[in-house]
Every structure is written in C-alpha cells, then in structure tokens.
Amino acid sequence: MAKPPSQSDVEQLIRASESIPPFPDVIWKVIPLIRRAAPVHEIEAVIQYDQAITAKLLALSQSSYYAGRYSIGTVKEAVLRLGEQQLLKVILAASSSRYFKSGAAGYDLMEGELWEHAIATALMTEIVAAGLGWNNSVAAYTAGLLHDVGKTVLNYYVETYFDSIFRLAREQNVSFLDAERQVLGLDHQQLGMRIARRWRFPEEVVMAIGHHHRPTQAPRHRHLVHLIYVANRMVSALGVGCGVDGFMQPNQDEAFVELGITALMAQKYLADLAVALREVKQFLSN
Ligand SMILES: [Fe+2]
Numbered sequence: 001m002a003k004p005p006s007q008s009d010v011e012q013l014i015r016a017s018e019s020i021p022p023f024p025d026v027i028w029k030v031i032p033l034i035r036r037a038a039p040v041h042e043i044e045a046v047i048q049y050d051q052a053i054t055a056k057l058l059a060l061s062q063s064s065y066y067a068g069r070y071s072i073g074t075v076k077e078a079v080l081r082l083g084e085q086q087l088l089k090v091i092l093a094a095s096s097s098r099y100f101k102s103g104a105a106g107y108d109l110m111e112g113e114l115w116e117h118a119i120a121t122a123l124m125t126e127i128v129a130a131g132l133g134w135n136n137s138v139a140a141y142t143a144g145l146l147h148d149v150g151k152t153v154l155n156y157y158v159e160t161y162f163d164s165i166f167r168l169a170r171e172q173n174v175s176f177l178d179a180e181r182q183v184l185g186l187d188h189q190q191l192g193m194r195i196a197r198r199w200r201f202p203e204e205v206v207m208a209i210g211h212h213h214r215p216t217q218a219p220r221h222r223h224l225v226h227l228i229y230v231a232n233r234m235v236s237a238l239g240v241g242c243g244v245d246g247f248m249q250p251n252q253d254e255a256f257v258e259l260g261i262t263a264l265m266a267q268k269y270l271a272d273l274a275v276a277l278r279e280v281k282q283f284l285s286n
C-alpha cells in the first residue's frame with residue numbers, strides 16, 4: 001500500500017503548476033481590439049509581434065478546416081477572412097501548442113499525442129455544439145483545448161509513481177483519476193483548474209477544466225462542463241491520445257443523456273471529427 005501524500009508533496013505539485021510559463025498574452029490583446037472593431041492592421045501588428053504564434057496561426061488558418069474555399073497566405077488575410085470567433089480560436093490553438101508538444105510518458109502518451117488530443121477535443125466541442133444547435137462558443141473551444149493541461153505538469157509525477165497509481169486503480173477498482181489524487185495528493189483536473197485560473201481564463205473555462213471527468217460535481221456552468229466531458233469522452237473512445245487513463249474512466253454516460261446525444265448522433269460526431277482531424281493534419285505535425 002502506497003503511503004498517503006504529505007502536505008509538502010501537495011505543495012511541491014502546486015509549485016510545479018506555478019512554474020508553467022504564462023499563457024501568451026496575444027489573445028488578451030486581440031480581444032479588446034475586436035470588441036472596439038479596431039482596424040485590421042492593429043490586430044495584425046499584435047499577432048505578428050510573436051513570430052512563433054504567427055507561424056502556427058498561419059499553418060492552422062491555411063488548413064482546409066479553417067480556410068475552406070479561401071486562400072489564406074498572410075496574417076492580414078486570416079484576420080479578414082476567418083471571422084472574429086474563428087480568429088480567436090486559431091490564436092488560442094497557436095498559443096497552446098508549446099505546452100502540449102512534448103510527450104507525456106506518465107500517461108503512456110508519445111510525443112505529440114497529448115497535443116493531438118487537445119486539438120481533437122477542441123474540434124469536437126465545435127462539432128457537438130453545431131449538432132445540438134448551440135452557440136459555438138470560444139469558451140467551449142478553449143476548455144476543450146486546455147482540459148488536460150494539468151497532465152503537462154502531473155506527467156512527471158505520474159511517471160515516477162506509476163506503479164502505485166496503477167496498482168491502486170487495479171486492486172481497489174478506482175478510476176485512474178482517483179488513484180492519481182490518492183497517490184499524489186492532486187489530480188490533473190485540479191491542477192488544470194489552478195493553471196487556467198492563473199492564466200486568467202474565464203470562470204466557465206476554469207470550471208470545465210476542473211470537472212471534465214466528473215461533470216456532475218461542477219457547482220456552476222454545468223452546460224459547458226457537460227459539453228467538455230462528452231467531447232473528451234468521444235475523442236478518447238476514438239483512441240486519440242487517451243493514453244492509459246482513457247480506458248479507465250467510470251461510465252458516467254448520464255452526461256450524454258442530459259445533452260440529448262444518442263448513440264447515432266455520437267457516431268456521426270465521431271465521423272465528422274475524423275474528417276476534421278484529416279483537414280488539420282498538416283498543422284498537427286508542424
Ligand atoms: Fe483528463
């Protein structure tokens with residue numbers, strides 16, 4: 001039986017989550033410019049200030065998923081053609097890759113798999129929202145993209161204590177998430193919630209990240225939390241970067257019932273996601 005985590009173990013994890021670099025502030029600069037309908041060249045200048053983000057933003061904007069029938073070769077064209085919501089989503093995705101690109105061996109994920117899982121979950125929020133006739137929100141996309149950000153910090157600890165976590169999950173029949181928390185003191189939802197709060201994301205995004213495996217426990221923003229839960233669950237079912245914990249979640253499919261998603265609808269969403277992932281493939285390998 002593994003020893004329970006001490007206060008200092010938990011504090012060490014919290015410090016590790018605080019050492020993750022700040023979220024690039026391009027997004028916080030672009031939002032007010034869009035709100036006041038600033039001229040395109042001002043938005044373009046803010047984005048282009050960060051060259052790494054600019055390169056990724058162009059790669060994603062040029063994918064057939066976003067560009068569609070347009071040809072987008074410059075940041076200016078991306079600003080003009082994508083529309084406000086899509087532009088914000090592309091900036092968020094371009095800004096997030098730096099956190100997810102390396103492998104997550106603790107979760108049995110190869111390099112790039114956690115990133116593919118993040119993008120796939122973000123895209124799935126759009127597919128499900130469209131299917132349900134919901135407003136296709138930037139908040140949902142953000143939460144989908146960042147829902148597993150806690151794993152980027154917890155990965156090292158999960159790898160170190162993998163045997164204890166795995167044994168606990170198997171012998172006591174608890175989920176990987178619960179075993180993670182019992183052995184390490186915090187799970188990746190809780191750490192992700194802390195990171196999202198420190199990055200100043202809105203409360204609904206923080207809530208969805210913090211309850212994406214346990215949507216019924218969210219005190220607020222249940223709608224969005226359920227959306228992220230079902231998106232993550234379907235992406236994991238497809239085997240996109242689910243790693244070791246994807247197969248071990250308890251079956252909480254009341255979330256699907258609550259949103260009115262039938263097995264047939266889920267099948268269609270999965271097929272749509274496979275197409276969307278093909279369309280952004282180039283960006284993912286970038
Ligand atoms: Fe997760």
Ligand SMILES: [Fe+2]
Pocket residue numbers: 117147148232
């Ligand atoms: Fe996930």
